[in-house]
Amino acid sequence: MRYDQRIIDDVRSANNIVEVIGEYLPLKRSGANYRTLCPFHQEKTPSFMVSPSKQIFKCFGCGKGGNVFTFLMEYEKINFNEAVQKLAQRAGIKLPEKEISTEKQTLYSELYEIYKIANQYYRNNLLKSGAFALKYLHSRQISDETIKTFQIGLASDRWDDLSNYLKKKHFGQKSFSESGLFTERQGKVYDKFYSRIMFPIFSSDGKVIAFGGRIYKEEDDRAAKYLNSPENLIYKKRYHLYGLFQTKHFITQKKSALIVEGNTDLLKVYQHGFRNVVASLGTALTGNQIKLLARYTKNVYILYDGDEAGYKASARAIKVCLENSVFPKIVMLPENYDPDSFLDEFGTEKLQEEIDKAFSFYQFIKVYKNADKSLENKEDAIDELIDNLMLIQDPVQREMYIQESSALFRISETNIIRSINRRLTKSFKRYASLKANQPETILSPIHRGFGAGGIGEKELLKMVVNFPEECADAMPFLEPEYFTHPIFQKLVSIIKKQDNLIQFTAQSSKLLDYFAPDEIDFVSDLMFFEGEFSKTVLHKLLNGLQIRKLNLDLQKINQEIIEHPDNFEKLREKKVIQKKIHQLKGGVVRKLLS
Numbered sequence: 001m002r003y004d005q006r007i008i009d010d011v012r013s014a015n016n017i018v019e020v021i022g023e024y025l026p027l028k029r030s031g032a033n034y035r036t037l038c039p040f041h042q043e044k045t046p047s048f049m050v051s052p053s054k055q056i057f058k059c060f061g062c063g064k065g066g067n068v069f070t071f072l073m074e075y076e077k078i079n080f081n082e083a084v085q086k087l088a089q090r091a092g093i094k095l096p097e098k099e100i101s102t103e104k105q106t107l108y109s110e111l112y113e114i115y116k117i118a119n120q121y122y123r124n125n126l127l128k129s130g131a132f133a134l135k136y137l138h139s140r141q142i143s144d145e146t147i148k149t150f151q152i153g154l155a156s157d158r159w160d161d162l163s164n165y166l167k168k169k170h171f172g173q174k175s176f177s178e179s180g181l182f183t184e185r186q187g188k189v190y191d192k193f194y195s196r197i198m199f200p201i202f203s204s205d206g207k208v209i210a211f212g213g214r215i216y217k218e219e220d221d222r223a224a225k226y227l228n229s230p231e232n233l234i235y236k237k238r239y240h241l242y243g244l245f246q247t248k249h250f251i252t253q254k255k256s257a258l259i260v261e262g263n264t265d266l267l268k269v270y271q272h273g274f275r276n277v278v279a280s281l282g283t284a285l286t287g288n289q290i291k292l293l294a295r296y297t298k299n300v301y302i303l304y305d306g307d308e309a310g311y312k313a314s315a316r317a318i319k320v321c322l323e324n325s326v327f328p329k330i331v332m333l334p335e336n337y338d339p340d341s342f343l344d345e346f347g348t349e350k351l352q353e354e355i356d357k358a359f360s361f362y363q364f365i366k367v368y369k370n371a372d373k374s375l376e377n378k379e380d381a382i383d384e385l386i387d388n389l390m391l392i393q394d395p396v397q398r399e400m401y402i403q404e405s406s407a408l409f410r411i412s413e414t415n416i417i418r419s420i421n422r423r424l425t426k427s428f429k430r431y432a433s434l435k436a437n438q439p440e441t442i443l444s445p446i447h448r449g450f451g452a453g454g455i456g457e458k459e460l461l462k463m464v465v466n467f468p469e470e471c472a473d474a475m476p477f478l479e480p481e482y483f484t485h486p487i488f489q490k491l492v493s494i495i496k497k498q499d500n501l502i503q504f505t506a507q508s509s510k511l512l513d514y515f516a517p518d519e520i521d522f523v524s525d526l527m528f529f530e531g532e533f534s535k536t537v538l539h540k541l542l543n544g545l546q547i548r549k550l551n552l553d554l555q556k557i558n559q560e561i562i563e564h565p566d567n568f569e570k571l572r573e574k575k576v577i578q579k580k581i582h583q584l585k586g587g588v589v590r591k592l593l594s
């Protein structure tokens, strides 16, 4: 549940965005704003701007933007409530305690506590009575240092070891069963994990939220070699990456990250000095995982097994990356080597060489699909290539990759673009037909990156948001349906609902609270406006949008008249619209406004 809006506002006004961001990044004054290198993408010249007057930030390189809460959420990888809490603490504001229901709050904190205690308990086991397990880990060349860093532990051979230990801690029954660490049979509670080496899984801010357990005794013939604790209130595996908590600083330092498949791969690779590494958690890589990683670096290397399954998984991972504007490199290990066996046989330097010559996604597709072997293979490869290219949202980046792959595959750029457009139109049509009852908002997710609304929409809103006082007279004439972009429509309806528009838009950072994270980047773009106000331009833009809307109405009504020629009401409506258009073109409203 969200905190009360009044409290959110208090916290916001007590935390000057310039000071807050200044605590994380070196800010340099630049005119009315401050400027620095963007922490969310890699760049050499600063395009990350902070506006003290509007209390917002905006990166003109990668498009990220938002207010003081958004910044903390992005930078610290925390959720909205956590950002409010952090900033309240910073400003010495006391928050009301029970914002989430007491029961749920207790469940949350007890689950974290159970996992924390379980982790300490397992670690202790390994040190105290884990000689055999340690021997196993050492035989797999996992060093004591790595064991310590990743807090590897041991679930003992007893069936009720952890549950007995935790029972003394007075946790609620609900937390016990929700934790997923126990099973209940005939009224008795058993540990889910026993005789297993335990790998704790951390959230990126360092809380233990899950475990993976591995059998280690030679005679142990249980079917499940690995066993993972289940998802629960505090753990959804698609949102987390194994190792990230321990390696995020290396990722930031090295400005790149390796993604491996499993946690043992990760430990091995890490030990060989490749500390900027993460592993997806026993699942195919997810978009959420890539988004999480992209906060640290967009320079991503996929390092999967050198077999058919590994190549397939790489091909899938590429798509997930491209959808999230990450352009991965693919390290192709020789046939039938995984990172573990490769390091054993060839060592660190050779792996570095493989990383240095990693493939771009289009090169990988060519090799993986064996495009040079036959025309059929080449066709198949190009098919896959188009599938990938059309996932790229940014038109400039897309063009770059089209050029590169056109040269590599020796297919003309025109033909590649033609194929992409054909497929885009197909998916766009499919999307549009799904949305047929909302003809105004036919912007598919695929098209969102392309046009940001029709001509003049963005420019007009920039004026309204930045010069509310000057635009006040024009506001009654502004309607959401003048806009084609759903986010713009939303913005206009929010603005129109305000009693005091001037006061409202003066607090740009507050306006952002109405939008979802992926919309904020878009809206904050409107707020950084360096230009001057011009009444003529404002009226021209408004006029243009009104006329465009009326013309659409006219088209609609013409259609209706064709279908119902005897409906005189429609004819009358048509006349009214035509008259309005005529007036607008003659500038009657312009005069009215000035």
Ligand SMILES: [Zn+2]
Pocket: 038, 039, 040, 041, 048, 059, 060, 061, 062, 063, 064
């Ligand atoms: Zn940026």
